[in-house]
Amino acid sequence: MPATRYDLIVAGAGPSGLALLDALARVGLGDAQVLLVDRERRRGDDRTWCFWEIEPGPFDHLVAHRWPALDVHGPSADAPGRRLDIAPYTYKMIRGGDFFAATDAWLAGRPQVERRVGEVQQVRSEGERAVAIIDGERVEAPWAFDATRIPMESVDGYHLLLQHFLGWDITTPDDRFHPGVATFMDFRVPQRGGTCFVYVLPTSPREALVEYTVFSPSVWPQEAYEAELRTYLADVRGIDAFEVGRVEIGVIPMTDRPFPARYGDRVVTIGTAGGQTKASTGYTFRRVVRHAQALAEALARTGTPHLPARWRRHDWMDGVLLRALATGRQDGAAFFSRLLERNPPARVLAFLDEDTSLAQEVALMTSVDVPLFTRVGVEVTWRRWSARRRQATP
Ligand SMILES: Cc1cc2nc3c(=O)[nH]c(=O)nc-3n(C[C@H](O)[C@H](O)[C@H](O)COP(=O)(O)OP(=O)(O)OC[C@H]3O[C@@H](n4cnc5c(N)ncnc54)[C@H](O)[C@@H]3O)c2cc1C
Numbered sequence: 001m002p003a004t005r006y007d008l009i010v011a012g013a014g015p016s017g018l019a020l021l022d023a024l025a026r027v028g029l030g031d032a033q034v035l036l037v038d039r040e041r042r043r044g045d046d047r048t049w050c051f052w053e054i055e056p057g058p059f060d061h062l063v064a065h066r067w068p069a070l071d072v073h074g075p076s077a078d079a080p081g082r083r084l085d086i087a088p089y090t091y092k093m094i095r096g097g098d099f100f101a102a103t104d105a106w107l108a109g110r111p112q113v114e115r116r117v118g119e120v121q122q123v124r125s126e127g128e129r130a131v132a133i134i135d136g137e138r139v140e141a142p143w144a145f146d147a148t149r150i151p152m153e154s155v156d157g158y159h160l161l162l163q164h165f166l167g168w169d170i171t172t173p174d175d176r177f178h179p180g181v182a183t184f185m186d187f188r189v190p191q192r193g194g195t196c197f198v199y200v201l202p203t204s205p206r207e208a209l210v211e212y213t214v215f216s217p218s219v220w221p222q223e224a225y226e227a228e229l230r231t232y233l234a235d236v237r238g239i240d241a242f243e244v245g246r247v248e249i250g251v252i253p254m255t256d257r258p259f260p261a262r263y264g265d266r267v268v269t270i271g272t273a274g275g276q277t278k279a280s281t282g283y284t285f286r287r288v289v290r291h292a293q294a295l296a297e298a299l300a301r302t303g304t305p306h307l308p309a310r311w312r313r314h315d316w317m318d319g320v321l322l323r324a325l326a327t328g329r330q331d332g333a334a335f336f337s338r339l340l341e342r343n344p345p346a347r348v349l350a351f352l353d354e355d356t357s358l359a360q361e362v363a364l365m366t367s368v369d370v371p372l373f374t375r376v377g378v379e380v381t382w383r384r385w386s387a388r389r390r391q392a393t394p
Contacts, residue, residue, distance in 0.1 A: 003138040006035045009130060011120045012147025013038035015049065016271025016288040018103045020145055021113060022058065023289075023296035034113045035141070037134055041117055044096030047248055048167075048209060049285035050182075050201065052089040052349050058289060062098050065203045067091040070184040070345070074337035077188055077236075083181065084345035091182050093201060093209075094285070120148050125264025143305055145295070146263065147271035150253070157387025158257040159322040162218065163282035166225035167199070167211030167248040170233075173241055177202030185340070187333035188236050189228060195325060195332025198232050211248065215282075215325060215332055219251055252282040256319035256380075261309070268295065268305050279318035281352055314354040317361070319380045320373055329372060342367040 008024075010017045013036050024030060048064075057063075068090055073081035107113055122133040123146045130144035154160040183200035190196065194216025202208040212229045214220065233239040252272075259275030262268050270276070276291050277284040299305040324330035340348055343364055350356050351364055365373065 003131070003140040004035075006114075006139065006141040007032035007143075008034045009123070009132050009139060009141045009144040010034060010036045010147075011038075011123050011132060011144060012271065012273070013042065013115070014147055014271060015099065015285060016147045016274070016276065016292065017145065018099075019058075019289045019292040020270060020295065021107070022103075023292040024299070025110075026058070026293075027296045027300040029296065029300055030110070031112055035116060035132075035139055036107075036113055037116045037118050037120055037132070039117065039119050042096075042100050044098075044100035045246060047096040047250060048201075049094045049096070049099070050091065050199075051283060051286040052086065052091045052353075053286060054088045055090055057092070057286075058293075059094060059099070060092075062094045062102055063092045064095050064098060065093045065179070065201070067180060067182040067201075069181045071181055071186070071200075072184055072337060072340045073186040073188050074341065075187040075191065075331075075333040081186075082341050084184070084340065086345045086349060089346055089349050091184070093203075120146075123148070123263065123267050125262075125266035128266070130266035142266065143299070144267045145270045145305070146267050147269070147273045149269070150273045151257070151259065152253055154255070155257040155387075156390065157383045158255060159319060159326050160217075160253060160255040160257070161194075161215050161322060161326055163213060163215050163250075163252040163254050164219040165211050165213040165248075165250055166222065166229065167209050168229060169207070169209050169245040169247075170239075170242040171245065172206045172239060175205035176237070176239055177205055177208050179204050185336055186232075186236070187337055189232050191331065191333055192228075195336070196228070197333065197336075198229070198236075200237075209248070215254060217326070222249065225249075252277060252284070254279050254282055254322060256315060256322050258315075261307070270295070278352065278354075279315070280321045283352070286353070312354070313358075313361075316377075316380065319384070320377045323380050323383075324372065324376045327376075329376065330369065335368060338367055339364070 070084045070086055070091055071081055118134040120134055123144050124131055129140045132139050132144055179202045186198045194214045196214050199211040200208050212225045256279045260269055271288050272284055276287040294307055295305045298307055325332050347360060
């Protein structure tokens with residue numbers, strides 16, 4: 001039976017697949033015949049995406065709330081904490097439900113995009129074509145973008161931590177929050193076997209998403225996050241009375257392992273599956289959007305969605321931090337609170353976005369434990385080099 005043919009196949013209708021379709025339309029490739037396939041039709045209430053950005057962003061019309069300032073609290077209960085003016089950045093929140101409803105409406109007006117609910121069993125390059133097997137059926141296109149294969153296993157020479165969390169949308173009977181300020185990281189919680197902190201994202205004086213987050217090797221039972229969140233709200237915030245609405249639970253892999261940019265010539269990876277999750281923070285959404293834009297621009301300009309490979313020093317720095325945390329030699333709460341308290345906030349955010357110069361990074365590094373990070377940096381380089389040698393030896 002002949003294969004069904006498209007101009008593009010997009011496997012995975014999460015933010016990365018949908019941001020790619022949006023980016024293609026922006027660069028004038030909106031008429032391409034696209035197959036968008038996912039194993040489920042997502043409603044998206046299971047997550048909210050927060051990120052920082054210099055105004056305006058491509059999904060600004062979907063932003064549910066924005067905060068011009070962030071609070072950070074170090075681990076000491078007595079320390080006053082610090083309010084960070086993050087200009088020129090704004091911290092933004094997009095609710096998954098709004099994102100998927102808006103993209104559904106947008107796609108309804110684009111008959112050139114065929115949406116299919118199905119299991120992607122394979123996506124591979126075959127000569128000049130990408131081939132996908134979906135529920136046993138073969139489809140082909142010159143290019144495929146794949147967000148479905150997320151490698152979760154650890155790799156020799158590299159590190160893997162999990163960012164795991166539980167969040168509640170809470171409503172309080174009286175005014176408890178300042179909707180102009182989000183708490184970015186509050187470390188005034190016990191550090192139990194990992195880096196533990198709380199986000200508080202108020203959307204009105206009585207409503208906030210509060211999220212208990214851990215960076216550690218393995219996830220916890222749900223009741224454990226709930227107990228910590230209750231204790232935090234009561235002991236740190238003095239909030240005993242509240243109603244819980246939507247619950248958000250998640251696990252994000254934090255790894256410095258290399259991700260394949262492509263499978264063969266014709267299948268390009270996107271999203272978390274394409275290594276777009278920042279290893280040291282778990283932030284993904286904005287990176288996914290930027291990556292989608294770069295791929296679409298490359299396709300429009302050169303006819304191929306291949307981006308030039310480059311040595312990324314940030315990957316190495318992420319590896320150093322992950323190793324320092326994973327081996328227990330760096331206390332995560334101390335590291336992040338010091339980095340945020342001792343440097344200009346916008347510079348830290350630019351650094352986490354990988355938008356800083358080498359000189360700015362050297363300046364940032366002086367606020368951390370330089371001898372420790374130098375030692376760990378040598379270890380990371382050695383371990384990667386040794387692993388590559390082992391792999392090359394038959
Ligand atoms: C609860 C939660 C909250 C998060 N909050 C933030 C945040 O605040 N800020 C931030 O920057 N990042 C956040 N992240 C991380 C990241 O932004 C999200 O995980 C985001 O959804 C990643 O987008 P993606 O398109 O790469 O992957 P996904 O959203 O996972 O999309 C991949 C799609 O592929 C489909 N799929 C997978 N395998 C197959 C298959 N074999 N066949 C067919 N379909 C398949 C899945 O159904 C899915 O729809 C959060 C993650 C979670 C889980």
